[in-house]
Amino acid sequence: MVTGQVKIIGVCLSTIHEEDRFYFIRSLNRHAAAAGFRLMIFNACSDLYEADNPNTDGERNVFRLIPYDRLSAMIVFPQFLYNDPIIDEVVKNCLDKKIPVVSIDREIEGCICFSFSYADVFEQLCAHVIDDHGAKSLMMVAGVKGNSFSDERIAAFRKALTERGLYYDDSLVGYGNFWDAPTHELMAEWFEEERRPYPDAIVCANDSMAIAVSSYLQKHHIRVPEDCIVTGFDGIMQAQYHIPHLTTCRQDYDKMGQLITESVEALIAGKSCPKKQVIGFRVIRSQSCGCQPVSFYNVNDAAQEMYDRVRLASQRQEMMCTVQGDIPRMQSIEELPTIFVNKFILPTTVFAVNGDMFDPPEFGLGHRREQAFSDKIRIVLQRYFWYETEPCTISRSELLPAPDLMLNHEEPILVCALHFLDLSLGYCLFQPEITIDEYQKMHTFMSAVNAAFGSFHAQMQIRSINSQLKAVNAELEKLYVHDYLTGLLNRRGFYKEFRSQMKNCTQEKHCAFLISADLDRLKYINDTYGHLEGDNAIIAVAQALLHACGPHDICARFGGDEFAVGGFLPESLAEICFERFRRQFEEYLKKYNDSAGNPYPVEASIGCYAEPLDETFDLDHMIRTADDRMYAQKQKRRRERAALNDAS
Structure with a gap:
């Protein structure tokens, strides 16, 4: 069942403010919206890496809000959620209700799988350096030893060399663990301790390591790309501002968004589609391999970009401090709309709390894990594209208090859990513009409001004199003595x-x-x-x-x-x-x-x-x-x- 003519695709992932998640959602939404779909994204603000952390239990509850009866399809990201068991539960619920499920980068029984051709494009990049630029001696900086993504790229590097009759042995590969500090250590080991000659090219398993390699070489008066070619992988934002700009690869998020949308349309229509589809990358041939001349034409743009990011980060930090300062000082929950409307620049925000969270004597203390949410949800604040409407009460199954207002717009609806540690307090809905700053602002907001609202919830318990004083004091003690x-x-x-x-x-x-x-x-x-x-x-x-x-x-x-x-x-x-x-x-x-x-x-x-x-x-x-x-x-x-x- 869908609202009106709008079909809803659910998405389960974590930390949507990260670059790769953001780029995927932006591309997917472009194609899904054009086909008449709307995205409803269930986002955990942490990656669920620490399974036994009470905070992980609180974040995991967002996936208990999924309105399966409204969905036309579901997309899950097991890798972004460290394969948390909650994903298996989501998939089972979808399949039981005949909802098509798309899994990204992991094959799951009953689902269609989309993944990127990491190894193939890495081999193409190595071949480009050899065939088009004449490199004869190559070395590689891989990621974490034993990591499947890293090992795939090592195999591609070895294949590119051996098929062209170039020398290869394992000593040509070192490990930078996907970040800069170990990569600097590896460079020092190769070229200072072991005094190896500099090769014609160094290919890296991601952009962060490639930037570290390029910086190291230039500090040691080795010109890039004239003396040594350097290539990366991933296409992060920093790659286009580093001098020389990195030759790298970027996932074809646009193509994946298109094919996922087409597959969902086919499955809804009762048609078949491939169980597994592999999407390519785009090779970005830039300055660090010699395809483009090294220039400083966008240095000012880079400086401005950095300044803007620092300024926006400062604004987000100020917002966090304001949230943590103002919410605990409230005398009642009715003050919350005034605080949000006057101080927080979030055009669409719905703040929903469990209907019994302020009811003595329990104050909603039983809302954990499977009982995370009450049957009735109290909408304390609802503002849609700057227009504020009256508070109300809805059933948990409704989720959206004003679905037409949100589904009439193409931006994805973001759902986040409101909690303190493992205690579920409610949830928040957002529908921001699809920009990295707006998504980071939402993430900062949720990090701050969970702590602040948990503190406010405790204060409301303190103010209430009731027959369950012992239970209230026990909860207060937990909040009072914990970080x-x-x-x-x-x-x-x-x-x-x-x-x-x-x-x-x-x-x-x-x-x-x-x-x-x-x-x-x-x-x-x-x-x-x-x-x-x-x-x-x-x-x-x-x-x-x-x-x-x-x-x-x-x-x-x-x-x-x-x-x-x-x-x-x-x-x-x-x-x-x-x-x-x-x-x-x-x-x-x-x-x-x-x-x-x-x-x-x-x-x-x-x-x-x-x-x-x-x-x-x-x-x-x-x-x-x-x-x-x-x-x-x-x-x-x-x-x-x-x-x-x-x-x-």
């Missing part, structure tokens, strides 16, 4: 839990211990990649600490980039436990860095200290001593990085 970003205890919660455990620690020859941890280069990550990436790094360190600490250890974020782990253990085991903790902590971060594909490493310095539980015990002294040891390690790591940079 909203990581889910760890905050400083207040740490002190409370530590003193409680110390009071109950009666064993002889036991000591207290404190591990101080500090995220390295948070300012650099924030300044270079934005505060969203800084938040991701903070969350990664928090998860590493949880992974390394024991079941009874107390794990907390004190604020900013500062963390602490405390607890109690036999004095004889302190050093052994410290070493085990350090090893597991570092192993977790290494695995995370290898798989996350971020353009920066997430690293942290730690300091450990244990103190006997006697009459001289001083918790603050123990924290200061652990901090001193942590800062000593941080200084050592900083000197090591500086020495490495000087050497390169």
